[in-house]
Amino acid sequence: MREYFKNIWAAVFTVLVGMKVTFKHLFVPAVTIQYPDVKPKLPERERNRLYVNMDDCIGCDQCARACPLGIINIETVKALPTEDLKTSQGRKKALWVTNFTIDFAKCCYCQLCVFPCPTECIYMTDVYEFSEYERENLIYNFSTLTPEEIEQKKTNLSLFEAEKAKEKAAKSAAAPAPAKPVPPAAPTETKKEN
Amino acid sequence: MTYDFFYKLFGSQVIAAIIQSLLPLFVFILPFALFAVWLERKVSAHMQDRLGPMRVGWHGWLQTVADILKLIQKEDIIATANDKPLFNLAPVLVFVGTYAAFAAIPFTSAFIGSNLDLGVFFIVAVSGFVVAGILMAGWASNNKYSLLGAMRSAAQIISYEIPTVMVIITIVMITGTLNLNTLSQLQTGHFWNWMIFGGPVFGVSKFLMIPFMIISFGIIYISTLAEVNRTPFDIPEAESELVSGYHTEYSGMKFAMFFLAEYANMFAVSAIVTALFFGGYQSPIGYIGHLLGLPWLVPIEQLFWFTAKGLFFVFVQMWLRWTLPRLRVDQLMTACWKYLIPIAFADLIIIGLITLI
Ligand code: SF4
Ligand code: SF4
Numbered sequence: 001m002r003e004y005f006k007n008i009w010a011a012v013f014t015v016l017v018g019m020k021v022t023f024k025h026l027f028v029p030a031v032t033i034q035y036p037d038v039k040p041k042l043p044e045r046e047r048n049r050l051y052v053n054m055d056d057c058i059g060c061d062q063c064a065r066a067c068p069l070g071i072i073n074i075e076t077v078k079a080l081p082t083e084d085l086k087t088s089q090g091r092k093k094a095l096w097v098t099n100f101t102i103d104f105a106k107c108c109y110c111q112l113c114v115f116p117c118p119t120e121c122i123y124m125t126d127v128y129e130f131s132e133y134e135r136e137n138l139i140y141n142f143s144t145l146t147p148e149e150i151e152q153k154k155t156n157l158s159l160f161e162a163e164k165a166k167e168k169a170a171k172s173a174a175a176p177a178p179a180k181p182v183p184p185a186a187p188t189e190t191k192k193e194n
Numbered sequence: 195m196t197y198d199f200f201y202k203l204f205g206s207q208v209i210a211a212i213i214q215s216l217l218p219l220f221v222f223i224l225p226f227a228l229f230a231v232w233l234e235r236k237v238s239a240h241m242q243d244r245l246g247p248m249r250v251g252w253h254g255w256l257q258t259v260a261d262i263l264k265l266i267q268k269e270d271i272i273a274t275a276n277d278k279p280l281f282n283l284a285p286v287l288v289f290v291g292t293y294a295a296f297a298a299i300p301f302t303s304a305f306i307g308s309n310l311d312l313g314v315f316f317i318v319a320v321s322g323f324v325v326a327g328i329l330m331a332g333w334a335s336n337n338k339y340s341l342l343g344a345m346r347s348a349a350q351i352i353s354y355e356i357p358t359v360m361v362i363i364t365i366v367m368i369t370g371t372l373n374l375n376t377l378s379q380l381q382t383g384h385f386w387n388w389m390i391f392g393g394p395v396f397g398v399s400k401f402l403m404i405p406f407m408i409i410s411f412g413i414i415y416i417s418t419l420a421e422v423n424r425t426p427f428d429i430p431e432a433e434s435e436l437v438s439g440y441h442t443e444y445s446g447m448k449f450a451m452f453f454l455a456e457y458a459n460m461f462a463v464s465a466i467v468t469a470l471f472f473g474g475y476q477s478p479i480g481y482i483g484h485l486l487g488l489p490w491l492v493p494i495e496q497l498f499w500f501t502a503k504g505l506f507f508v509f510v511q512m513w514l515r516w517t518l519p520r521l522r523v524d525q526l527m528t529a530c531w532k533y534l535i536p537i538a539f540a541d542l543i544i545i546g547l548i549t550l551i
Contacts, residue, residue, distance in 0.1 A: 011529075011533075018518060026241055030243050
């Protein structure tokens with residue numbers, strides 16, 4: 001019999017205790033963040049969409065090689081010695097970056113591409129809202145050159161090389177045994193900069 | 195009163211009766227259900243330190259309207275193995291059972307759907323429809339979980355009807371009437387005339403009765419909670435084990451009808467508890483209408499008090515829902531047969547003896 005009344009007491013009492021707890025929580029400010037209106041503060045080193053500052057990119061391909069997924073695709077065209085390309089730090093650029101795509105559909109935001117960059121021109125931004133309806137739209141092309149310009153750069157280079165080859169042929173015809181042929185300027189410079 | 199008004203307006207008893215019977219649905223139950231669903235979400239959200247719906251209207255108050263619009267547009271899915279006539283009938287039956295109960299509930303002294311002398315009895319009887327509807331829904335769904343839910347619901351509602359009726363008998367024994375309107379009128383004056391404070395008759399018995407009245411109130415509140423399948427007695431619906439029980443298979447408007455019926459039912463039982471113990475539509479502190487000499491203001495005030503009291507009990511139901519975990523089936527039956535019913539019996543006898551004094 002005592003057990004019986006004890007049970008009743010326990011039931012009533014515990015329900016009241018529980019109700020007290022939930023009632024208190026009615027007045028606790030909500031922890032919800034009203035997301036699209038209010039954005040949560042991101043941590044300082046958050047990793048989101050990448051950005052490449054093409055003015056500074058020297059086309060060295062380091063980032064593409066570091067990427068574990070191989071989603072960075074870089075194509076370059078050698079610059080003519082007459083063209084004076086500079087980064088913002090005044091560093092000489094020997095290549096036109098004709099194509100620089102990153103496929104963000106596959107990117108895992110590991111940031112491994114950021115560290116090897118010698119000019120620190122590829123980095124993480126705070127943009128994380130960039131969903132798309134088509135997967136192709138997630139392939140970002142950072143190259144600043146227009147297709148015409150790329151064509152032009154390519155023809156320029158081939159013309160220049162043809163001229164060089166002609167010069168070389170003429171030289172070798174004039175002097176059959178030259179001590180040392182002049183190496184083309186661009187590749188050596190790239191190597192030095194690496 | 196409203197019936198006479200409409201009768202005079204249209205000159206036809208049929209039209210007046212139809213309007214009279216539809217009035218609570220459109221003026222009260224639908225808006226209330228929409229509001230209650232919103233309130234439930236808000237209460238649950240704030241009890242869990244969330245915000246709940248916030249985006250449709252001010253603090254999301256139009257969210258339920260939007261949801262209903264969505265439900266109306268939804269396809270009405272009927273599986274091939276369903277028992278179609280029963281499947282289609284069940285939500286209607288559940289809703290009718292719930293809605294019929296409102297006929298005998300006095301909203302104000304000026305409006306009562308039908309001033310039945312057997313009001314409470316009618317409500318108890320007609321809510322049996324709900325059991326039939328739920329069983330029908332579970333059976334016709336042809337889904338084992340729905341059927342389980344329906345069986346549990348039937349067992350639960352039938353068991354808990356006993357303590358409810360015992361408490362109603364207690365009240366009827368004191369007041370000598372089954373008419374809810376008369377019951378409410380008896381408790382006029384101030385709040386100390388309410389049944390929970392021993393009723394309108396002043397004397398020793400009034401004070402002796404108070405503790406037992408509080409116990410009666412506790413019993414009827416718990417058992418009506420079980421009758422409307424609310425947590426902690428929501429094992430027929432049990433989202434986590436039965437995937438919402440008997441209304442799993444329903445979609446679109448039929449689901450909305452179950453939903454509406456559930457919330458209307460919540461108010462119906464709160465209204466009964468209010469009418470039995472808390473003075474029905476009577477104001478606890480007197481009327482401004484009497485004070486200012488404006489008799490037409492009184493029914494409006496009464497409607498306000500009635501809604502306020504009903505809403506308070508609905509709020510407590512929600513509060514309990516977000517506080518307590520669900521009972522097991524055996525615990526549910528233990529609570530009813532071993533605790534509520536014997537206590538209700540003892541209460542009945544004691545109050546009977548007190549009234550003899
Ligand atoms: S963040 Fe990682 S996966 Fe994404 S591009 Fe850079 S290296 Fe590749
Ligand atoms: S590592 Fe930096 S400089 Fe080199 S290609 Fe990538 S982005 Fe350009």
